[in-house]
Amino acid sequence: MKRIYILTTFFLLSLTGLQAQTQSFTGYIEAADMASARDDHYNAYRLYAIAAEDDWQEDNEYEDRIGEVYYKTGTAAYRSTAYTEAEKYLVKLQSDPSISKYPLTKYYLGQAVFRQGRYDQAVAYFQQFLDDQPRAPEAYRSTALAQINDADWAIDAMTRAEDIQLRHLPAGINTPDSDIMYTRGPNGTRYFSSNSFEYKQDSLTPRRMLSRILRQTGEATAVPLPATINLPGKNVAHTAFNKAMTKVYYSVCDFRNYDEMICDVYRADVGTDGKWSNPVKTDINQSNYSTTQPSIGFDATKGGEYLYFASDRPGGQGGLDLYRASLSSDGTIGTPENLSSVNTAGDEASPFWYAPRQTLYFATNGRFTFGGLDIYKSFLIDGRFRRPVNIGAPINTSADEAYYTRFDDPDQAYVSSRKPDSEAIFYSSERDVCCYDLYEFTPDPRIDLQALTFNKLTKDELIGATVKLYKITPDGPELIEEVINLEDNEFNFKVEQGAMYRLTAEKDGFTSVIDEFDLSSPELKDLAFIERRLELNPKVVLDVFTFNNVDESELPGTTIKLFTVGEDGKLTLIEEITDPLANEGHFDLEIGKNYLVEATKPGFGKATTEVDLRGYDPNDGGGNIRRDLYLGQSLEVYVIDGRTDEPLSNATLRLLKADGSLVSESTNTEGNDYYYTVNLDQPFVLNTSRSGYFPRVDTLRFTQQDLIDGGGKLVYYVPLFSDDINEFLPFEVYFDNDHPDPDAISLTTKMAYDETYRPYVMRRNDFKAEASTDMSTEDAFLVRGDIDQFFDQEVEAGWKQLSRFSDALILHLRSGKSFTLELQGYASPRAPTEYNRRLSARRNMSLKNFFQEYRNKALAKFIKSGQLTFTEAALGETTANLDKIYERIDRERESIYSTIASLERRVMLRNGLSSKKK
Structure with missing residues (x-):
């Protein structure tokens, strides 16, 4: 199991004795190399740091090897999470003549400053590394690119840090070593794990430290559980009670190699007096792989309890994965289920189930983080874990955070952090990194809102959108937050219960979308997590130009209307444009829809065109479509009785051009009015017929004066005469x-x-x-x-x-x-x-x-x-x-x-x- 997921400690060699043995510049380098070979990076860093001192300048090999020492000191310090020290030595290397021998220097500098929260500088270092070392191993280059994305995400996320105050738990709970997993037990008891116990039978020198589960009642000093639980020579940690407080699950870990461990989950009975008994190793474990960090969660949907745990067993997505298995009241454990929607190719660890909000909290380095491990949460809704959300700053920092727990009455949460805070008991200027300390805070009571953007056409995730959250007030929408996400399609907000909100999403090349919702509505008012899908359609820009049909000159001042055409043929007006100085209008269209464009102007007939994008491929012809509309003059024809002038309905009119081509044929069964578009000074032939009347043929030719006389339109009356003279x-x-x-x-x-x-x-x-x-x-x-x-x-x-x-x-x-x-x-x-x-x-x-x-x-x-x-x-x-x-x-x-x-x-x-x- 990877060391960063156990109780981290450092095994300090007796440097005084070592100095006595080596007493030379090369001796310290050799001792440091030996520590590094067994992955004892902290002691390797301390030994390299001695070799890097100026006192060795008289040594014959100093000048030739000091660049090597700076590089090894810096990288060992980085691997032991002494990031300030890592930066110091790698910066010294920049001015050494041997710098060209160490092409990964900028890479490690980027990592060191990233873990100190200096994200802008980290981006600069990573970019320099990518520019200067195009042939560097692909693993480093891909990691550098990923860290640039992480840094960009962190810079943006820091602007949305919540107003939460973390309180460092006092001495007696926190120690100079790692303290984690603060848990409430029966009868007001509290449990946590501490890595502050010396392994007295250790075969290594100096002796390593062991972790123990401690119990605290009231204000009393916390005491470790008996040896039946805290087994001698083993690391014991992580406490999880079932809902009835009758059984408890915990981890028991053995050292493997120098500071790696392999863990199993144990179970014990909990008596009415709170004492643990009958400890047994559960059958959820898998030989030669770690099963650790248990948490018990009640699934309200399925009505049963589940055991959550972390494991590096085969079949996962990479590193440590999270699993869950059903849990019977007698302690029987079902078949483990990999939480594939939560896990990544990185590591997921320290799961904790918070039943009131059906939420799984966990630590991960496989997603965007502020540095190392961050706490994420995922809501279980309708049997499916929703996309995990980073709980944000200030809880997460550029250091490692893990072992999140939360309890009601009162609503308090706890987290273990390795941030180099002045309150941290391990912290000093000489020892800027070490261990986890426990912190307490009051969680934000607001509801989590997650907006996800998608390409409406392909259903793919849409990255790079801008999402705005508005609160609907009596005075109108009030902008709460605007987020641009260049890395993925996820946008996380906090909203207040019972309020009304509006989400808008937009992205270049796509149509915008609006989503309004009321948190007082029955379907939303009791939710702790709300997910909203925002689907943006790939946008096609429609350019419409209008012309006079007589001479094809530009026709400014035309009103251009855009309609959607429903499956039933119903038209819905989307947008209307009138530019008195230009003959054009521009519209954003959605692929997959059918549109009608209509152009009108006083004194001219209506011109229309259809733009059908239901089968449109945006790769065909690009993202622009042009339509030219030619407007003729508006002609209104009214059919009347030739003897009485009364309107005459149910007549059939056929309008033809001079060449005989048909313009229109129609019968108006309910009225006597007919509408056409014609050109001035061009002849048309109008055939009119009606049952009981003589048919007639009129040759129509209109001039500009006719248009003036008609008040901007052409009007023609057709008298029909009865066939009874x-x-x-x-x-x-x-x-x-x-x-x-x-x-x-x-x-x-x-x-x-x-x-x-x-x-x-x-x-x-x-x-x-x-x-x-x-x-x-x-x-x-x-x-x-x-x-x-x-x-x-x-x-x-x-x-x-x-x-x-x-x-x-x-x-x-x-x-x-x-x-x-x-x-x-x-x-x-x-x-x-x-x-x-x-x-x-x-x-x-x-x-x-x-x-x-x-x-x-x-x-x-x-x-x-x-x-x-x-x-x-x-x-x-x-x-x-x-x-x-x-x-x-x-x-x-x-x-x-x-x-x-x-x-x-x-x-x-x-x-x-x-x-x-x-």
């Missing part, structure tokens, strides 16, 4: 007095209705003024209102109906049907009857001329072919109500400008007769 009829159109062709006596006219209509509607204000002449204010107001209503609801409405009917008539005739339209012309009774009949005929003729010229003679061919025919009736004033209409020419207000007279100047379109297709 008779729905439009009857309706009436109106004329100005004596129009067309005033004062004419002809039955015909060359004017079309639109030519007479337009001047007529321009005279609205004239009619209002004349109709209200010489009236009171109130009567004039009413009359002018009647005139406005007449022009709105009759004159202009009739024109609109005429235009819509004409469009529908075109579609009707194009479908192959024929149609006969009856025109009935009327006049007011102002002129003689025959004049009015001729005027009515001219009015009918103006409608026929209108149809002949409508839409670039679209109906002319149907008139010529006879598909469209007319019947006429020139009725003049024959239907007018002469009791209400003045006929006198000198009464123009009543006979020309009144609404009663105006209503008679009209043509009624009616009785349209359709026939079957030809």
Whole structure:
């Protein structure tokens, strides 16, 4: 078993006698070499140190061998843990001409200052060693690299040292030799082990020291247990009681070679008076291997006790490993189980089980440490030991710490440390290293929180992340601690019971993650240890650029939105960017997700693109993806009934480019609105159809002025006309007095209705003024209102109906049907009857001329072919109500400008007769 895990002592030779024998420079070197050969490094160091004194300068070999002596003194001092002395002699070697013979000097200097807690300087020495000695044995180079990582970790961990006060236990417990494993027993007794007993039957000179278990009751002086327990000539240590305090387990060790030992675990019964009896060697031991440092733990999950111990038996991970075996009430021990999740290739030792928090404490040098052995803890949750956590400074130091124990009522913990503290009984300026002393402290009552970072895609541990811990307060999140871990993926914090916290994790090349949790929640409030997994996705940077689709110029001020697309197609907005001065936006995407990017700008149509990273390999094309979005103008199309202007749902629209390629085809069953993106000054063809209506085709071309007129967007209305043309009829159109062709006596006219209509509607204000002449204010107001209503609801409405009917008539005739339209012309009774009949005929003729010229003679061919025919009736004033209409020419207000007279100047379109297709 390795000496650092037993009660360390030093066997000092009688240097006076040795000096008498050697009395020479080379004699001390030879004696030191002999001590070193048997691994007695402390006495080797003391002898080399004598040879290194200046008193030997007159010796013929001094000048040639002093560099050798410095090196051997320094390395022997290091191996005996006299780190200050090791540094002193290795520094002296730096100026010696023989320094080149000792390529490991910087390596040992790094180790010496590391164990003194000077981590920055240790890193410098190790790096110099790696730079200067590229061909040094790989074992030393790899260790130097590992120690650099340890030093970096220790520097960072020291910044998070807890405010814990350690109290050095008094003399009577601590001695000039090693004192370890402070344990509480039955009836208020306390036990510890001390290596302060001389081995009187030792065959070596000087005699070695033995360890004994001591018992203390009250304030009485501690006394060793009887020889039935502290067996003569053996090292006995480490005390562990079962939960019932009826059995105790301990180690019994034999010397093997000079200061190595091999140990076995023993068991004894504990009586009601606290005395131990019936000691036996347990069957957990394995021949020729050490089984030592027992601890008894109650597993709350499985409801039974386990024996924990350290052993170097075969099958472990390296050095000493920790094991546990089930323990029956009669002392029967089950099959040992290697604690593989706790053990390392280094050494794990001095296990201690703390039942209230289901926590295993132990010492290790196989993980990041402040130097040598550090105390770690691992929580047993759901039958699995969680990743061990260094309990931190000031409990752990650059010296060795081991044999942690903790007890309730009161909550006190104990640790054995070899730190060269001024309170340490062994310590003096001449003897800067020796033994373990016992210290007492009150543990931090807060809950342990461990955050672990992982690559979400690969599930691998993610090293080099930054994790921040926030406490959620009424005033918002309060940053408690920020940790950057360049060595592994573990982040350890302390949190208060019942509080709310937030963890954030980030790393270059990965998306950040947020984790919030409430320690008052039922699933967390009673835990002593909380583990949170933070999974960061490898990040892909999406670069989006927006352009005008017309001329491909940059389009600044575009709003770019990023959505995730769920498995059900649901969109969730992640981020939105609008840069008024630039045409770009940049987003962090997660591999394994599907995204939609949307770009919009007032006056432009929406542009979208999908970015599917569900099967994305970050090694393909690097970590950047570019998307260019071209925005055209926004076109809103509304389908209406061509006769009533009412919204018309359930129409099907097909928008095509000029080359015939389809832009979009859709049917809106719930509304009459359709949305497209088009380019200015480029033609599109819109096909619109609906059941019960004539289909229509529109050629669309929009200009910048159309965009201005539409208030930043393009709006187009599509009137559909019922395939039943008779729905439009009857309706009436109106004329100005004596129009067309005033004062004419002809039955015909060359004017079309639109030519007479337009001047007529321009005279609205004239009619209002004349109709209200010489009236009171109130009567004039009413009359002018009647005139406005007449022009709105009759004159202009009739024109609109005429235009819509004409469009529908075109579609009707194009479908192959024929149609006969009856025109009935009327006049007011102002002129003689025959004049009015001729005027009515001219009015009918103006409608026929209108149809002949409508839409670039679209109906002319149907008139010529006879598909469209007319019947006429020139009725003049024959239907007018002469009791209400003045006929006198000198009464123009009543006979020309009144609404009663105006209503008679009209043509009624009616009785349209359709026939079957030809």
